[in-house]
Amino acid sequence: MELNLKGIGEKDGQALKNMSxxxxxxxxxxxxxxxxxxFAANEVADALHPxxxxxxxxxxxxxxQDTKTFVLVPNVDVGTKKLAYFRPGQYISIRVEIEDGIYNRPYTISCSPKNANDNIYTITIKRRPRGIVSNYFLDEVKMDDKFAISAPTGNFYYEPIRDAKNVIAIAGGSGITPFISMAEAIVDGILDFKMTILYGARSENDFLFKKRLDELAKKSNLLQVKYILSEEVNPNYETGFITKEMIEKYMVNENSFFVCGPTPLYEAMNEILKEFSIPNKYIRHDALFGRVDLRGNDLYNLTVxxxxxxIHIPCRARETILxxxxxxxxxxTSRCHVGECGFCRSKLISGKVKIFDDDICAADSEFAYIHPCAAFPESDVVIELPF
Ligand code: FES
Structure with missing residues (x-):
């Protein structure tokens, strides 16, 4: 190979040429x-990101109501001796085979990272209407059942160099799971920030982990929980929806907002937080929640x-290609199921799709790459998987 030595002294150039x-x-x-x-660095990387x-x-x-927590430990028989550490708010993707299907689903880890050191994860699953995997877990999964899961992943965690020391966590329904993990971590001394959880649910029965949250709040003055009921009047709780005035009560000079719950909660919070002119970096949404639920029964041919x-399979307009x-x-290969992680990225060879992932990058759209987890068919479609 000839080196381009322009701009380099003659002697230096010769030395470089000889060195090469x-x-x-x-x-x-x-x-x-x-x-x-x-190498120690590789061993650490493998332990953190198996x-x-x-x-x-x-x-x-x-x-x-229709919610269970599953306690998971390593299955040493197939080689996992130690569970990877995680950051509160992260999720794992779990692989299940149900009838002829092979599904991967992301579930937030609902315990303290301290438990990971003791080789324990918990995931908490609520039944979803038409949710093949959540229904399978609630109805079929039993003790000693075995699964393959991903390394902990996701960006919905507290980062001290980015986030403010005062956190207002806004949760709706089962969107409390990342916050129970953060609350445990605060009490365990792993996280160090002040967190006020504003937890909204339809009725008292819909609150998850209430007893545990109340106990944790008693143990640390960095933690407080306020409950709000939207469809039930109960003198022990606020009634209605989470409002600007409620949020304002817990704000100080600099605040981070973590929001996790159904789509209407995100929409309402976006409007409220706009009024406070909060810089974007202080507003975090958990991507796993707020999924788009499209309607439409048209049936298309999907070629993979x-x-x-x-492989030829049918795909309805309301179903994601994934x-x-x-x-x-x-x-x-999939993890987040909301167009965030990039694990399912595939090439769209032909056909029209509707994308609900606004963040698709310019290069992906120019070269016709899509995230099948966030794409719905609008015609017959041909895609090519990366493997
Ligand atoms: S599974 Fe994460 S982008 Fe599709």
Whole structure:
């Protein structure tokens, strides 16, 4: 290879040229046998970001109406000895096979990171209408069932160099799961910020973890929880929806807002927080919640090109392309299911899709890459998976 030596002194250039030849010689003569050395940095990276973790269910806790917490520990029989550490607010993606389908679903870890050190994760699952996986967990999963899960992932966590020391956490329904993990971590001394949780639900029975939240709040003056009921009048709680005035009561000079719950909650909070002129960096949404629920029964043909095969499956207008593939038993790489993580990124060969992920990058749209988890068909579609 000729080097371009323009702009470099003659002697330096010659030395560089010789060095390059020397290096080429050394590389050419060196052994192809991998060096048997383990680097500490790689070991730490593997421990924090394992490709897969194998777990089994050791306890199932009823959390009230149609909600259960599953306690998971490593399944050492298939090689997982230690669960990866996580940041409160992160999720794992769990793989399940139901009838002919292969599904991956993200669930927020609902315990303290301290539990991960003791090799325990908990995930809390609420039944969703038409939710194949949530219904399967609530009705079928039993003690000692085994699963493969991803490493902890997701960006909905407190970051001291970005977030304010006063956090207002706004939760709706089962959107409390990341905050129970943060609350535990505050009490365990792992996180250090003041958090006020404004927790809205339809009725008292819809509050998850209420007893646990109240106990945690008693243990730390960094934590307080305010409950709001929207469809029930009860003298023990505020009634209505979370309002600007309620939020304002807990604000100081600089505040971070973490919001997690159904789509209407995000819409309402966006409007309220606009009025406070809060910089964007202080407003965090949990991407796992607030999913778009489209209607439409039109049936299209989906052709999937993968591993040299061409697979044809049906896909309804209201189903994401990823969901149709899962139902059709196609193994996919997916984690977040909301267009955030990029794990399902695939090439759109032909057809029209409706994307609900506004954040699709310019390069992806120019070269026709889509996130099938966030794309609905509007015609027959052909896509190519990355593997
Ligand atoms: S699964 Fe995360 S972007 Fe599709």
């Amino acid at each position: 030849k020397e290096r080429e010689k050394v590389i050419h003569n060196s052994s192809t046998t991998p060096i048997n050395v383990k 490709t897969v973790q194998h777990v089994k269910v050791v306890d199932i806790i009823e959390e009230g 090109l993968t591993k040299g095969e061409e 969901y149709a593939m899962e139902k059709g038993g196609i193994e996919t």
